[in-house]
Amino acid sequence: MADFSKHKFGTKAIHAGADPDPSTGAIMTPIFQTSTYVQESPGTNKGYGYARGKNPTREALQKNIAALENGKHCVCFSSGMGATDAVIKMLRPGDEVITGDDLYGGSYRMFTKIYENFGIKFHFINLTDAENIKKYINANTKLLWVETPTNPTMQIIDIAACATIAKANNILLAVDNTFASPYLQNPLALGADIVMHSVTKYLGGHSDVVMGALITNDDKIHEQLYFILNSCGANPGPMDCFLVMRGIKTLHLRMERHCFNGRKVAEFLKTHPKIEKIYWPGFTDHPNHEIAKKQMRDFGGMISIVLKGASLDATFKIASSFKVFSLAESLGGVESLINHPATMTHASIPKPERDKAGVVENLLRLSVGVEDVEDLIEDLKQALA
Numbered sequence: 277m278a279d280f281s282k283h284k285f286g287t288k289a290i291h292a293g294a295d296p297d298p299s300t301g302a303i304m305t306p307i308f309q310t311s312t313y314v315q316e317s318p319g320t321n322k323g324y325g326y327a328r329g330k331n332p333t334r335e336a337l338q339k340n341i342a343a344l345e346n347g348k349h350c351v352c353f354s355s356g357m358g359a360t361d362a363v364i365k366m367l368r369p370g371d372e373v374i375t376g377d378d379l380y381g382g383s384y385r386m387f388t389k390i391y392e393n394f395g396i397k398f399h400f401i402n403l404t405d406a407e408n409i410k411k412y413i414n415a416n417t418k419l420l421w422v423e424t425p426t427n428p429t430m431q432i433i434d435i436a437a438c439a440t441i442a443k444a445n446n447i448l449l450a451v452d453n454t455f456a457s458p459y460l461q462n463p464l465a466l467g468a469d470i471v472m473h474s475v476t477k478y479l480g481g482h483s484d485v486v487m488g489a490l491i492t493n494d495d496k497i498h499e500q501l502y503f504i505l506n507s508c509g510a511n512p513g514p515m516d517c518f519l520v521m522r523g524i525k526t527l528h529l530r531m532e533r534h535c536f537n538g539r540k541v542a543e544f545l546k547t548h549p550k551i552e553k554i555y556w557p558g559f560t561d562h563p564n565h566e567i568a569k570k571q572m573r574d575f576g577g578m579i580s581i582v583l584k585g586a587s588l589d590a591t592f593k594i595a596s597s598f599k600v601f602s603l604a605e606s607l608g609g610v611e612s613l614i615n616h617p618a619t620m621t622h623a624s625i626p627k628p629e630r631d632k633a634g635v636v637e638n639l640l641r642l643s644v645g646v647e648d649v650e651d652l653i654e655d656l657k658q659a660l661a
């Protein structure tokens with residue numbers, strides 16, 4: 277296996293884990309579409325027994341994603357939720373988790389509707405002031421689950437400050453790095469124990485795969501996570517692994533353009549008369565801008581806007597009148613998407629809690645794609661008109 281650990285991000289994205297196939301020299305990792313592997317005699321095989329546990333296409337992708345987070349290990353899952361599920365399965369009844377109050381809707385749903393039934397307690401708190409965490413720590417606290425930037429109000433949580441508190445109290449810190457992608461932010465370097473990605477988003481990048489990943493530097497945590505993958509079976513298929521490897525080869529190019537377009541769109545919307553509020557961490561007046569500048573390389577293409585005085589009907593009308601942006605859940609693909617969190621991605625969060633988190637009915641979330649930005653701004657102009 278060629279070593280790309282000393283190379284820069286784009287070189288790693290293209291080459292890490294992607295050695296030519298030893299049997300043919302094929303430059304692209306083959307799709308090992310197989311469920312089992314022939315054994316020479318019982319127990320003697322080439323390192324592969326059954327494909328829920330190991331698949332060479334998946335292994336190549338795992339090496340690649342680990343390299344992008346400067347991590348030692350990566351385990352891929354059939355979805356981001358499958359990856360999150362594996363982290364929670366490291367816990368026991370009676371354990372407590374501290375997490376944010378502005379969380380991906382699916383994570384909130386899993387924590388409250390599935391794992392509270394198994395006797396795990398979750399505290400959903402404001403993490404923008406990391407000191408807040410200390411109030412909720414007790415002997416049962418085992419995990420701090422942080423998402424930053426948050427979805428959809430783009431709060432920035434100070435990962436290094438969280439890591440200091442987690443370490444001092446012997447708590448695992450896991451960071452959902454989906455919104456930033458490994459191009460913008462590397463939580464392991466800031467002290468996180470586990471990084472989670474919904475690979476579905478920026479890593480895959482083409483809105484054609486659902487997948488998740490967990491990255492860690494800790495051998496014991498890795499062993500546990502791999503054991504959970506193999507035992508519980510949320511493994512991704514080899515074709516999907518191939519598609520993601522192909523997607524990642526342009527991650528650095530796509531992210532550069534997402535950031536460039538994101539800035540232009542955010543600047544256009546900031547002064548638009550129909551916009552009451554805009555959430556984008558690149559603005560110097562964003563409340564967490566300094567932390568964003570410290571822990572992120574750039575500010576990305578995720579923007580949320582609150583429409584001035586718009587009713588739910590008026591908000592729906594605007595959301596439905598785009599021609600280049602598509603109205604859809606998800607984010608991080610090459611195409612621009614618009615989403616109405618209150619009825620789409622965050623519908624599983626009760627209204628009082630949504631309102632408290634700022635996910636109001638006249639809020640729209642944009643995933644700015646990599647199209648020509650002039651066309652995106654024209655589209656916003658006509659839809660808002």
Ligand SMILES: *Cc1c(COP(=O)(O)O)cnc(C)c1O
Pocket residue numbers: 355356357358380382383423427452454455474475476477486487488
């Ligand atoms: C999409 C998403 C998830 C869930 O990932 P899936 O691949 O859809 O299961 C988790 N966290 C964040 C921030 C997401 O955007």
